[in-house]
Each structure stands twice: as C-alpha cells, then as structure tokens.
Amino acid sequence: MKSYPMIIGGKAVETGSTIAVINPALGEPFAQVHAADAALADVAVAAARAAFPAWSATPDAERSRLLHALGSALDSHTPELMELVTCETGKPLRGLNDVGAGMELAGAIAWTHFTADIPLEPELVQDDEQARVEVHRKPLGVVASITPWNWPLMISIWHVIPALRAGNTVVIKPSEYSPVAVSRFVELANAILPPGVLNVVNGAATVGAALTGHPDVNKIVFTGSTRTGKQIMSGASATLKRLTLELGGNDAGIVLPDVDVKAVAPKLFGAGFHNNGQTCACLKRLYVHDSQYEAMCEELARLARNAKVGNGLDAGVDLGPVQNRAQLDIVNALAVDAREAGGHILAGGKPLESKGFFFEPTIVAGLTNGSRLVDEEQFGPILPVVRYSDVDEAIRLANDNPNGLGGSVWSTDSAAALAVARRLECGTVWINEHGAVQPNAPFGGVKQSGIGVEFGKHGLAEFTSIQTVKISKS
Ligand code: NDP
Numbered sequence: 001m002k003s004y005p006m007i008i009g010g011k012a013v014e015t016g017s018t019i020a021v022i023n024p025a026l027g028e029p030f031a032q033v034h035a036a037d038a039a040l041a042d043v044a045v046a047a048a049r050a051a052f053p054a055w056s057a058t059p060d061a062e063r064s065r066l067l068h069a070l071g072s073a074l075d076s077h078t079p080e081l082m083e084l085v086t087c088e089t090g091k092p093l094r095g096l097n098d099v100g101a102g103m104e105l106a107g108a109i110a111w112t113h114f115t116a117d118i119p120l121e122p123e124l125v126q127d128d129e130q131a132r133v134e135v136h137r138k139p140l141g142v143v144a145s146i147t148p149w150n151w152p153l154m155i156s157i158w159h160v161i162p163a164l165r166a167g168n169t170v171v172i173k174p175s176e177y178s179p180v181a182v183s184r185f186v187e188l189a190n191a192i193l194p195p196g197v198l199n200v201v202n203g204a205a206t207v208g209a210a211l212t213g214h215p216d217v218n219k220i221v222f223t224g225s226t227r228t229g230k231q232i233m234s235g236a237s238a239t240l241k242r243l244t245l246e247l248g249g250n251d252a253g254i255v256l257p258d259v260d261v262k263a264v265a266p267k268l269f270g271a272g273f274h275n276n277g278q279t280c281a282c283l284k285r286l287y288v289h290d291s292q293y294e295a296m297c298e299e300l301a302r303l304a305r306n307a308k309v310g311n312g313l314d315a316g317v318d319l320g321p322v323q324n325r326a327q328l329d330i331v332n333a334l335a336v337d338a339r340e341a342g343g344h345i346l347a348g349g350k351p352l353e354s355k356g357f358f359f360e361p362t363i364v365a366g367l368t369n370g371s372r373l374v375d376e377e378q379f380g381p382i383l384p385v386v387r388y389s390d391v392d393e394a395i396r397l398a399n400d401n402p403n404g405l406g407g408s409v410w411s412t413d414s415a416a417a418l419a420v421a422r423r424l425e426c427g428t429v430w431i432n433e434h435g436a437v438q439p440n441a442p443f444g445g446v447k448q449s450g451i452g453v454e455f456g457k458h459g460l461a462e463f464t465s466i467q468t469v470k471i472s473k474s
Helices: 038-057 060-076 078-089 101-116 152-165 180-189 205-212 226-239 261-277 290-306 325-340 391-399 414-421 456-461
Strands: 002-004 006-008 011-013 018-023 028-034 123-127 131-139 142-146 169-173 198-200 219-223 242-246 251-255 283-289 344-347 362-365 382-388 406-410 428-431 464-472
Touching: 002 180, 006 038, 006 180, 018 078, 028 078, 028 180, 038 131, 038 142, 038 169, 038 198, 038 205, 060 078, 060 101, 060 152, 060 180, 078 101, 078 152, 078 180, 101 152, 142 152, 142 205, 152 169, 152 180, 152 219, 152 456, 169 205, 180 198, 205 226, 219 226, 226 242, 251 261, 251 391, 261 283, 261 290, 261 382, 261 406, 283 290, 283 391, 290 344, 290 362, 290 382, 325 344, 325 362, 325 382, 382 391, 391 414, 406 414, 414 428
Parallel strands: 002 028, 142 169, 142 219, 169 198, 219 242, 251 283, 251 406, 283 382, 362 382, 406 428
Antiparallel strands: 006 011, 006 198, 018 028, 123 131, 131 464, 344 362
16 A cells, blocks of 8 residues: 655655545555644644745745646646546546536646736835835734635645745644645655645544644635534634635525526536535525426436446546545434435435445435434535525525535526525625636635635735835825
C-alpha cells in the first residue's frame, strides 16, 4: 500500500502514526498518509511563519509566475491525480454529465491559472490639493486551510491559490477521509515553491482544532459542515482570526409551471445527483408546481433508475459510492425517516448489497417542509420533490431553512425567473442551471451557510487586510 508523507518546511515528514485511507467503492484501504499531532501542527505553523517575510516580499509578478507553474504541474500529473481522487472519494473518473475526477482536475487547473492573474493593485480614493489617499492590500500572514472530503483537490486549490497569490503562507489540513491527492499536490508544489510557503499536515479533528486556536495563525479558510464551522469560529475568537467559512447548504430549486418537463428533468437530475449529491451547492430540495408534479417525479425517477452506479474507475459509471460509511448511514437514516414520514420512494431507497458504500439513486415524493429529508442537508443521492400550488408559497418554502448557499429557478421566461430568483435568500442564484461555480464570480453563503466569499477579486480580497495610506499635501 502506497504511503504519502506530510510536507513541512519543504521536507517530507513521516511519523510513527498513519491513517489508512479507504477506497469507498471497495470498503478497504488503498493508501496511507502519515499523521500529525498538535505538536507537529505547531512545527508546520512555525515553518509557514518563517517563510512569510520572504514570500510576502516576493514581487507580485514572480508569485504569479510560480502559481502558473503549479497549474502546469497539476496539468502534467492529471492522470495520476485523477486516479487518486477517484480512489479516495469514489467519484467516477468521468461521471454523470462529466462531473467527475476529470472535472475536479480541470477545475483545479483553471482556478489556479485564473487566480494567478487577478491583479492586486492599490485603489486611489483621493488625489487633490489636500491629500493623496490610497487603499493598499496586504497579506495576513499564516493561513490555515481546512478542507472536506467531497472535492478534496479542487477545494484545496480554492483555498491555497488565492492565499498564496496575496502573499500569505499556508498550512493545509485535508479531511482524514481524503488526504491523498492533496498530499501529493503539496509534494509537487514544493518542487516549485520556496520551503515553508505551503505545508500539509494530516490528522483528525484534533489537528484542525490545534490550527484553529493557534496564536500564530492569522486566518482560517474552512469548507465543511455548519457544525464544525461554528466550532472553528469559536476556537478562532480568542485571537480574532479572520475567517472564510463555506458551510453546508440545503439548496432549493423552484420549477415554474411553463417548463418542458422532459427537457428540464435531466438538468435537474444532474444538479441534484452529480458527485452523488455530495457537493455543497447541489440541488437538495426541488419544488415543482402542481400541474407538472406527477410528470416531473416520473421523469426524475426514470433517470434515477437508469443511472449507472459502480466503481468510479470503471468506464461508463455515472455515480460512485457515498464517500464514507458515516455519510452512508446519514443518507440511509434519512431514507428510512422519509418512508416513515409518508414519503413515496419512487426510485431507489436503500443501500446496495456491496462491500462498498453504495446507495441507490433515490427520488422521494409526497414530503414537504417539516420532514427531515427536506429540512436537513442530505449530502447524498436522495432528492425530495415537493409540490407547490402558487409561486409565493414556493418562495416561502425555499426560504424556510437556516441555510442559504445557493438556489435556482427554472423557466422559459427569464424575466419571471429573475423576479423569483431575487427573492431567494441565498448567496448565489442560478436560472436554468444549479451549482455552476466559476473562478471569476464570488461564491459564498448567507444565513448559516457561511461567512465571506471565495473566487475572483472579492474572494482574493479575503486573504488580505486593508492598509489605507494618506499622504498629506498641506
Ligand atoms: P466536517 O465539517 O466535520 O469536516 C470538514 C473538515 O473539518 C475536515 O478536514 C475535518 O477533519 C475538520 N474538522 C472536524 N472537526 C474539526 C474541528 N473541531 N476543528 C477543526 N477542524 C475540524 O465534515 P464531515 O466530514 O464530518 O461531514 C459532515 C457533514 O458536513 C456532511 O454530512 C455534510 O452535510 C457536510 N459537509 C459539507 C461540505 C461542503 O462542501 N459544504 C463538505 C463536507 C461535508 P477530519 O475529517 O479529519 O475529522
């Protein structure tokens, strides 16, 4: 079984303790990573701190050049990294609508190159006979990145590249469920970056908690559950760390009654089930008008029954396993509860007989807000389809949730869709698509889905502090 070291201060670090990484398609380990404890997390923070003065003083164009080199390294190692992502997450190499490990790599590469070129110029707010006033952006220092298991490499890139671009140094702690591709990426990156600029430590929540409370960490960028996000916010308060928290979502989609059901259903199915529903901004609750409810449910159930579920390394597989046993148990518990609450399971409904963590793609009709499957984030291949009879009711039901990450409206009438979209309480709203993020558009949650945004110039700004410079002329 291949073993992956941590990288701290530019050096490979192996410890007496390892984490076995399970391939969820087989339910057995395929690789291991070396694990840190809180003391080693300290060493990594010290390495990042030591590297900060030189990295933050590196000319902007040189930092940009090195980040493009990271993008090229991802590019030239794509087949290897794709296979690691598939083995540790279960997502197919290609997958439903091409949303698989190939897309994870392509996205990581695209985000790296785009972010490497975002300008960080000072803003001139006044220049007259009294004074010249400029607003400068300065790096924060050491950034700790804590990442989840669903898109391990892409989310790491979303954290690491803007942090480095702005002149910070980074310690990343990937999820213990999926640390392999990230560990390999950091190894590749360390052949390009100066030692200590990018470090990786593996370990359980204790290592994340050590970073969160560390006095020499200036910012935490975290993607994961709302529950953990709140713990991180609390741990970070003693030292008033800057935070970007990208937390859970329970995204609603509202289908207006003018759509062509057969044309729209495959898009809705893709939005709800890509990566097996394990994406923060997947479609997680679907509201369909009375007049089209039966037809839409029937069409979605047909698509669910036809989706090919299997080992993501095999050709033609649409959906892999759920990423880990605990998540499979959550999905199964929600399915059991949905049945008991009077939901009609139109397709799927149970785990597959297998050593792997497979769950049948599942469509549930007949539930509404107040049932667990509608109210809670399922993060798995099970979608509730909820009936509504007027649009105001649909908007009220969509907003009746503590989460506010994404939302969508589906219609042939873009003005009508926009009017509904603007009333949804969420950080991003899509019309006739869902969950499609891009490197130039800010993305983040409102309500309990997070704090701050990622991507583009707004996302980059979150890795800086403002320094206002006033030069008096009088
Ligand atoms: P968590 O939020 O628990 O884990 C995300 C990351 O945080 C992991 O690296 C984890 O480490 C780390 N972590 C856990 N506890 C702490 C802590 N106290 N301090 C610092 N870091 C910590 O997500 P789970 O993996 O447990 O998934 C649970 C739920 O979260 C899912 O059911 C889903 O609803 C949601 N989720 C949302 C995601 C999103 O993209 N918005 C992504 C993943 C999950 P480790 O894994 O090693 O314990």
